[in-house]
Amino acid sequence: MELDELKKSWNILDAQLQKEPIADEERIKELIAGYKTNTRLSMGRILNFQRFSLIIGVVVILLAIAAAIIFLPNIVENEKWVSKLYIICGFMAVSIIGGFWWDWKTYQWNKKTEIDKMSVAEVSRRMAIFRSWTRNEVWAAAIWAVLFTTLFYWVMDYYLLPVIAQIIMISVLTIFDILIIYFIYKKMIYKHLDSINKNIEELKDICTE
Numbered sequence: 001m002e003l004d005e006l007k008k009s010w011n012i013l014d015a016q017l018q019k020e021p022i023a024d025e026e027r028i029k030e031l032i033a034g035y036k037t038n039t040r041l042s043m044g045r046i047l048n049f050q051r052f053s054l055i056i057g058v059v060v061i062l063l064a065i066a067a068a069i070i071f072l073p074n075i076v077e078n079e080k081w082v083s084k085l086y087i088i089c090g091f092m093a094v095s096i097i098g099g100f101w102w103d104w105k106t107y108q109w110n111k112k113t114e115i116d117k118m119s120v121a122e123v124s125r126r127m128a129i130f131r132s133w134t135r136n137e138v139w140a141a142a143i144w145a146v147l148f149t150t151l152f153y154w155v156m157d158y159y160l161l162p163v164i165a166q167i168i169m170i171s172v173l174t175i176f177d178i179l180i181i182y183f184i185y186k187k188m189i190y191k192h193l194d195s196i197n198k199n200i201e202e203l204k205d206i207c208t209e
Contacts, residue, residue: 046110058100
């Protein structure tokens with residue numbers, strides 16, 4: 001009698017042990033699917049921001065052309081503004097074209113990063129490259145902000161103001177530049193990059209188990 005009960009208990013335990021790998025496998029599949037979904041969502045938000053940036057670039061180009069057509073004749077008549085006009089127009093033209101090209105390049109790179117089709121290692125590699133590009137972009141944006149602020153300061157003749165007024169003006173412009181750069185890259189880019197990196201690391205851990 002005891003032997004029959006022991007045999008029955010053993011059979012129940014054996015059945016449970018056979019089911020556990022299946023449950024673990026299903027759980028792993030659910031985790032992988034969840035992490036991939038989160039990665040796609042974060043990538044989608046980055047792509048949406050990049051599309052918005054490209055649209056803004058096109059709008060700025062069109063507005064710049066319209067403004068040049070409308071205001072250029074009147075400004076050129078004033079000799080004081082001619083040299084400044086050429087400099088600021090050249091600076092803005094290079095900035096807009098360069099910025100648009102860079103946004104298009106990074107947008108295409110991220111668009112071609114296919115979360116579901118590529119291996120975790122490949123997605124991780126592409127995201128590492130994009131993160132490096134973004135770091136360089138932050139530095140470029142900071143340098144551009146300094147150059148633009150300096151140019152704007154010169155064009156508007158703020159250097160002729162009293163010293164206290166100049167200090168206040170420079171402080172306000174600097175704080176404004178820092179806040180804009182911080183908000184754009186911290187909230188719009190790095191927030192989602194960190195999320196993607198976290199999900200990729202979790203996927204790596206699961207795939208190596």
